[in-house]
Amino acid sequence: MGGVPEPHTGWTFLTNHARVLAAIADDHNARIRDIAAYCRLTERAVQKIIADLEEAGYLSHRREGRGNTYRIEPGMVLRHPAEAGLTVAALLSLLVQDEADRSGRPVDPGMAPADF
Numbered sequence: 001m002g003g004v005p006e007p008h009t010g011w012t013f014l015t016n017h018a019r020v021l022a023a024i025a026d027d028h029n030a031r032i033r034d035i036a037a038y039c040r041l042t043e044r045a046v047q048k049i050i051a052d053l054e055e056a057g058y059l060s061h062r063r064e065g066r067g068n069t070y071r072i073e074p075g076m077v078l079r080h081p082a083e084a085g086l087t088v089a090a091l092l093s094l095l096v097q098d099e100a101d102r103s104g105r106p107v108d109p110g111m112a113p114a115d116f
Helices: 016-026 032-039 043-055 088-103
Strands: 059-064 067-072
Touching (some): 016 032, 016 043, 016 067, 032 043, 043 059
Antiparallel strands (some): 059 067
16 A cells, blocks of 8 residues: 555645545546545545535445445535535535646536545
């Protein structure tokens, strides 16, 4: 194994919860190991974040063989009062577009919130 990822120092605009959710939106079958590497977190931290998101109703999973398939609830609103009314789908659509811009891959214009 690659060990613990090198942590990021300093503040960031997105929380680790948002990063994990965006990684899952990008790949509903992602392994915790892959999410952790992408987000530069430990696997244990990702497990805790996924548990938080499931407990709050933002995420659910279905066991398939040895892996999981995750389902994001796109209509859930963000928790902070400053984002009152902003849905998970709206947040993820911004992050998905940004990731596509950075990677050079096209975003499916027909991508609907249910695709998250």
